[in-house]
Amino acid sequence: MTTRPEVGAPRPWTFPKFERRNVAGGRMLTAHLPGRPLAVTSLVVDAGAVLEPSDQAGVSEIVARAMSEGAGGRNSYEFGVAGERIGATWRSSTDWDSLRVGFEVPTGELAAATQLLADAARSAVFSDDDVERVLDERIDEISLERSQPAVLAAEALAAALFQPESRYAYPDGGAPETLEALDPAAIRGYRDARLRKDAVTLVIVGDLEVVDLDALGRVVFDGWDGDRAALPAPVIAPRQPGRRVVVVDRPGSVQSVVMMGHDGPPRAVDDYVAMTTMALVLGGMFSSRLNMKLREEKGYAYGAFGGFDTRKHGGVFAARAAVQSEVTVPALEDMLAEIERVQREGITSEELEQARSYRAGVFPVNFAGVGSVAAGLGDVIVHGFADDHFDALRARILDVTLDEVNATASQRLHPDDLVTVVVGDASGFEKDLEALDLGSVEIIRDDQ
Amino acid sequence: MDTLAAVPSLPTYELTTHTLDNGLNVIISEDRLAPVVAVNVWYDVGSRHETPGRTGFAHLFEHLMFQGSANVARGEHFALVNAAGGTLNGTTWCDRTNYYETVPSHHLATALWLEADRMGGLLDALDQDNLDNQRDVVKNEKRQTRDNQPYGSALDLLHELAYPPGHPYHHSTIGSMQDLDAAELIDARNFYSTWYAPDNASLAIVGDVDAAEALELAKKYFGPIPSKGSFPEPPATDIAPRLGAEVRRTVEDRVPVPRSFVAYRTAPFGSAEYDAMQVAAAVLGGGRGSRLYKSLVLDQQLMQPGDAIVESWPFIGGATLTIADLPAREGVAIERLEAAYHDEVSRIVADLDDDELVRAKALLTSHWLHHLASVDGRADTFNQFATLLGDPRLVNDALPRVLAVTPAQVREVVADVMRPDNRVVLTFVPAVSDEQEAAA
Numbered sequence: 069m070t071t072r073p074e075v076g077a078p079r080p081w082t083f084p085k086f087e088r089r090n091v092a093g094g095r096m097l098t099a100h101l102p103g104r105p106l107a108v109t110s111l112v113v114d115a116g117a118v119l120e121p122s123d124q125a126g127v128s129e130i131v132a133r134a135m136s137e138g139a140g141g142r143n144s145y146e147f148g149v150a151g152e153r154i155g156a157t158w159r160s161s162t163d164w165d166s167l168r169v170g171f172e173v174p175t176g177e178l179a180a181a182t183q184l185l186a187d188a189a190r191s192a193v194f195s196d197d198d199v200e201r202v203l204d205e206r207i208d209e210i211s212l213e214r215s216q217p218a219v220l221a222a223e224a225l226a227a228a229l230f231q232p233e234s235r236y237a238y239p240d241g242g243a244p245e246t247l248e249a250l251d252p253a254a255i256r257g258y259r260d261a262r263l264r265k266d267a268v269t270l271v272i273v274g275d276l277e278v279v280d281l282d283a284l285g286r287v288v289f290d291g292w293d294g295d296r297a298a299l300p301a302p303v304i305a306p307r308q309p310g311r312r313v314v315v316v317d318r319p320g321s322v323q324s325v326v327m328m329g330h331d332g333p334p335r336a337v338d339d340y341v342a343m344t345t346m347a348l349v350l351g352g353m354f355s356s357r358l359n360m361k362l363r364e365e366k367g368y369a370y371g372a373f374g375g376f377d378t379r380k381h382g383g384v385f386a387a388r389a390a391v392q393s394e395v396t397v398p399a400l401e402d403m404l405a406e407i408e409r410v411q412r413e414g415i416t417s418e419e420l421e422q423a424r425s426y427r428a429g430v431f432p433v434n435f436a437g438v439g440s441v442a443a444g445l446g447d448v449i450v451h452g453f454a455d456d457h458f459d460a461l462r463a464r465i466l467d468v469t470l471d472e473v474n475a476t477a478s479q480r481l482h483p484d485d486l487v488t489v490v491v492g493d494a495s496g497f498e499k500d501l502e503a504l505d506l507g508s509v510e511i512i513r514d515d516q
Numbered sequence: 517m518d519t520l521a522a523v524p525s526l527p528t529y530e531l532t533t534h535t536l537d538n539g540l541n542v543i544i545s546e547d548r549l550a551p552v553v554a555v556n557v558w559y560d561v562g563s564r565h566e567t568p569g570r571t572g573f574a575h576l577f578e579h580l581m582f583q584g585s586a587n588v589a590r591g592e593h594f595a596l597v598n599a600a601g602g603t604l605n606g607t608t609w610c611d612r613t614n615y616y617e618t619v620p621s622h623h624l625a626t627a628l629w630l631e632a633d634r635m636g637g638l639l640d641a642l643d644q645d646n647l648d649n650q651r652d653v654v655k656n657e658k659r660q661t662r663d664n665q666p667y668g669s670a671l672d673l674l675h676e677l678a679y680p681p682g683h684p685y686h687h688s689t690i691g692s693m694q695d696l697d698a699a700e701l702i703d704a705r706n707f708y709s710t711w712y713a714p715d716n717a718s719l720a721i722v723g724d725v726d727a728a729e730a731l732e733l734a735k736k737y738f739g740p741i742p743s744k745g746s747f748p749e750p751p752a753t754d755i756a757p758r759l760g761a762e763v764r765r766t767v768e769d770r771v772p773v774p775r776s777f778v779a780y781r782t783a784p785f786g787s788a789e790y791d792a793m794q795v796a797a798a799v800l801g802g803g804r805g806s807r808l809y810k811s812l813v814l815d816q817q818l819m820q821p822g823d824a825i826v827e828s829w830p831f832i833g834g835a836t837l838t839i840a841d842l843p844a845r846e847g848v849a850i851e852r853l854e855a856a857y858h859d860e861v862s863r864i865v866a867d868l869d870d871d872e873l874v875r876a877k878a879l880l881t882s883h884w885l886h887h888l889a890s891v892d893g894r895a896d897t898f899n900q901f902a903t904l905l906g907d908p909r910l911v912n913d914a915l916p917r918v919l920a921v922t923p924a925q926v927r928e929v930v931a932d933v934m935r936p937d938n939r940v941v942l943t944f945v946p947a948v949s950d951e952q953e954a955a956a
Contacts, residue, residue: 069632069737070587073625075600079551079724081620103549105527105885136804145814148804153875155882158804174882201817208773208820208846215666215772320770323656323664354594364591367652370660390660422599429601433618436550437890 081432083458084273084441086448091285094292095269097445100276101438107274108442109182109284110159110170111189112449115262117240118164118302118381122233124258126242127250130203131259132160132167137198140187144198147184156181164240165380165450172439175274179284182272186288189268194259199252207244217318217491218390220514221325224314225386228487229331234305236331236382266295269449273442304382306331309485311507317494318514324396324492328403329386330485335378335451341464342472343480347375348423349415350406351387355422357406358387366402368395374407376480380450385481396490396497400504404483411481414474428465431458526881528912529888531898532727534734538743539715542734543898543908545722547891553723555627556616556895557635558903560718561711563691564610564684564833565750569698572654572691575608576699577707579650581615582606586637590646593630600626608689611832612903618892621724628721628737635717636741638708644701651696658690666771667944677763677940678779678837684751685833713744718902720895753833757783758938765940768947773820774850775843778857779940780933782838785830786905788917792929793828793838795921798876800864800930801825801840805875811860812842818853820845832904838933850943858936865931870923877919884915 086099115128136151136158137144151158156173169188173181213219223239230237238246270288272281337343344352351358351374362372374387387407391399415423435441435458448457488506490497491514501509531545563574584590597604602619617627662668672688679685719738721730759781783789801808802824812819819825820843828838844853888894888911898908 069629069740072587073629075626076622078620078622081551101549104889106882106889145805145810148809149875152803152805152879155878157879157882157886172882172886174885201814204817204845205813205821211772211846212666212820212843215770217664321664323659353598355591355598360591363653364649367649368656370653370657390656390664392656392659422595426598426601429599429620429623430603431601432550432620433552433601433603436552 083431083435083444086445086455089281089285091282092289094265094285094289096272096281096285097269097449098272098276098281099441099445101273101441102275102277104275104438105174106172106438107175107178107272107276108170108172108438109178109185110168110271110442111185111288112269112271112446113167113263114267115167116165116380117162117242118235118379119262119299120235122235122238123246124250124254125235125238125246126206127255127258128167129162129241130199130206130247130250130255131263132162132169133202133206134194134199134255135169135188135192136160137202138193138195139191140184143193147188151181151184154180156184162240166446168446170271175279178272178274178279179287182284182287189263189288190292194252194256196252199255203247203250203255206242207247210241210244217321217323217325218388220316221327221388221489221491224316224491224512225327225329225487225489226384228312228314228489229307229329229384231305231307234303236304262296264294264296265289265292271442271445271449273438273445302381311484311486311488311505313488313490313501313506313509315494315498315501315509315511316489316491316514317511318491319493319495321492322393323390324393324490324497325388325390326396326400326403327386327388327489328400328407328486329384330482330487332376332383332385333378333480334382335380339472339476339480340378341461341468342476344376344378345420345423345427345465345468346410346415346473346477346480348427349419350374350410353423353426357410358389358403361402361406362389362391362399366395366399368392368399372403393493393496396492397500397504400488400490400506404486404506407481407486408483410477411483412478414470414477417470420470420473424465424468428462431462526915529894531908533908534731536714536735536739538739538741540738541718541902542731543718543720543902544725544727544730545720545894545898546725546727547723547894551621551724552618552891553621553624553627553721553725554616554618554891554895555624555631556614556720556722556892556899557631558718558899559613559712560716560903561613562609562611563687563689564753565711566684566687566691569695570703571687571695572689573695573699573703573707574613575689575691576651576654576696577704578606578608578613579654580642580646580704581634581638583646583650584641585634586640588630588633588641590641593634596626596630602627610685610689614896614899616892616896624721624725624730625733625737628733631719632737632741635712635714635738638712639705642701642704642708647699647701647704651699655693655696658693662690666769667775669767669769670777670942670944673765673767673942674777674779674837674839674940677765677942678759678781679755683755683834684753685831710748714738714741715743715745716747718899720898720908722895722898723891755834757781757835759940761937763940766943766945769944771944771946773844773846774943774945775841776850776854777942778840778842778854779837779942780938781835782828782933784832784834784836786832789929789933790828790836791917792921792925793933794880794918795873795876796926796930797826797828797838798880799868799872799926800861802876803879807864808857808860812853812856816856818845818848818856819843830900830904850945854941854943861930861934865927868923868927873923873926880918881915
């Protein structure tokens with residue numbers, strides 16, 4: 069059928085209305101989403117990886133995991149069974165700016181799940197045996213992760229972009245080098261210092277029609293005393309500017325994982341919307357410049373991406389692709405050329421229109437479920453967003469002009485400071501790499 | 517004790533079904549919770565339907581479906597859906613190929629028009645350049661997900677070891693590099709002409725729509741596409757219900773720790789045995805309260821933790837596989853882990869406590885609710901049941917069937933299926949490098 073469909077009027081959509089309340093001296097954020105059979109009850113804790121001392125990198129993730137290893141008079145196994153018998157699925161995670169733990173659970177079991185969550189936050193056992201096991205499991209898990217070339221590349225890039233005293237120089241989940249130096253007492257000490265009432269917000273999302281939210285808040289906060297000591301500001305310390313190349317040599321690799329990046333601004337910058345719209349066109353959609361060039365035109369890769377990771381205290385710009393080994397150097401040339409071209413010439417008004425309509429349009433798709441709304445509320449807590457944040461953000465996305473986007477392209481992309489990382493069989497590209505104008509080349513041998 | 521005590525009241529998913537004059541199956545289900553709609557198309561063709569020398573073809577073809585069609589330029593499919601604020605993709609597995617987009621509901625017509633244009637008009641846009649480009653993309657997908665990944669060959673090897681040569685599941689969906697290289701434009705055109713037609717497809721529309729309006733739109737865009745009328749008989753899937761003897765393979769590879777996969781031949785998706793296996797798998801290896809987690813992760817500390825240690829593939833062709841995934845902890849001999857695993861499995865037949873089913877069923881219930889919570893998850897599941905089992909309404913029976921499984925049936929399925937002469941044991945061990953060998 070040659071005639072394209074007419075597009076009807078959009079149905080009105082706003083981010084689910086959420087409510088802030090204080091119960092028993094603790095903070096809560098709740099959103100009522102009618103009709104959903106499952107609900108989320110979770111704690112968002114101001115204890116992200118960026119606040120860890122560099123020599124304890126990874127300790128927050130250990131704390132998040134150990135919280136479910138026995139609490140409220142139950143041992144690790146009994147705690148697992150207690151949640152699963154009510155159909156509750158435990159989730160824990162740590163990112164740069166928060167530690168999040170909680171359950172997704174059938175709505176009727178929200179109270180029971182919140183009680184288990186309160187136990188995990190306030191009376192988790194953290195026995196020597198359990199904490200040591202969690203620590204050892206995590207170290208093994210990292211060795212599994214590091215056997216993936218994409219993980220090695222991301223680690224090498226972070227280490228090259230920040231100075232060793234910066235927490236950003238290491239993965240947010242930590243590294244065996246720092247984890248091996250931790251012991252259960254140090255982990256309990258970190259938990260006791262950071263997991264305090266004033267660092268915690270209880271988030272509840274679901275069909276809350278008949279739920280007594282104050283009662284859930286009291287379960288978590290009642291009788292919980294003591295605030296945190298003030299924390300020093302995190303050290304960010306980007307490295308010196310200029311180009312350089314880090315190669316992680318893995319003989320026999322059939323692909324090279326290539327990354328190019330530099331340090332970037334934090335979430336709170338004024339040009340956040342313009343900058344991330346520009347990045348969407350460069351590498352954030354299927355029709356982005358990087359994917360069109362490296363995948364759809366050249367067939368070098370299954371996919372190519374790029375964008376800004378904007379954290380609370382800093383950030384990273386990075387582009388990446390896994391390309392077949394023989395085209396490592398041409399792929400790097402293409403990647404660099406696309407970054408330089410956007411920095412120099414900006415994007416077109418057609419590209420802006422597409423990026424804008426995608427970003428604004430996808431809000432209702434992205435925030436249809438309880439899990440994604442709870443994650444959004446977590447971001448409200450972490451970044452201190454206002455009540456109308458998501459709707460205002462959406463309006464701003466629709467407003468952003470080509471001039472604003474192209475100004476940010478020239479300011480926020482730094483082709484002259486790109487660090488290039490290649491994880492692959494160096495014998496195939498080492499010589500040609502020297503000939504590119506990407507800076508000095510350092511080769512590390514992957515001994516795994 | 518009432519074994520259903522922990523189960524919440526289950527929602528019934530309302531839907532209507534229609535068959536258009538050209539044979540297209542249409543499923544519509546209203547859900548007004550959010551202003552979004554999922555459009556999902558399943559074609560009844562997957563790698564199971566491929567012929568020898570042409571493995572990987574169904575998947576390569578899936579890529580070509582995004583390269584434009586009669587009225588859609590190359591790259592425009594993604595661009596139009598994205599510009600509408602939608603997300604999209606397509607996937608291929610042994611029994612089917614699916615394509616889907618989730619869009620703000622006022623863009624429903626655009627999504628339907630795009631799917632209809634490539635269902636009826638792909639050949640207008642298919643050319644040698646598209647084929648060559650996407651062949652390279654797929655080869656890089658294979659390198660990225662298989663050849664350059666630790667344990668990346670596990671999937672392909674499980675297919676090879678668990679199904680005899682000649683069986684349609686003997687090869688995995690990604691296919692071989694040689695076959696991908698050999699694919700010619702005429703093969704792609706023939707594949708389309710053979711399998712892609714409204715009478716070999718099912719369309720599901722789930723979300724913020726009026727059912728009558730959605731049906732009119734489906735008729736408007738898909739109605740004019742001619743039916744094909746007949747399709748080749750898929751390759752026979754006849755197979756013995758059990759392996760008959762243990763199959764073992766050890767692979768030296770660039771891996772950090774040893775890891776075993778234990779796969780059992782099991783009755784297909786949709787069977788009573790498959791349902792019983794879901795409960796058995798949850799008792800044994802689903803969640804932190806499962807037997808394997810307690811014994812192998814917590815008590816003996818032989819294995820890395822996992823949320824789902826035992827899972828089944830939902831295949832329908834003769835037999836499917838139930839697979840345990842056992843990554844060893846650093847320094848643990850894989851033989852010791854494997855022996856402890858078999859020990860735990862054999863014990864369940866004798867000492868299963870009825871109460872263990874309460875936890876397993878509560879977990880299976882919330883996982884199912886989670887799976888069906890989104891409109892896209894529901895649309896895909898309706899098409900799965902429509903295409904593989906013949907009726908999307910069976911979605912509403914699926915969980916009650918699992919919840920009706922008895923302790924006796926769990927014991928029986930474990931005893932029948934998870935036995936030494938019905939298993940493939942595929943083990944990866946770290947390769948000893950030349951230098952280490954020289955030093956030793």
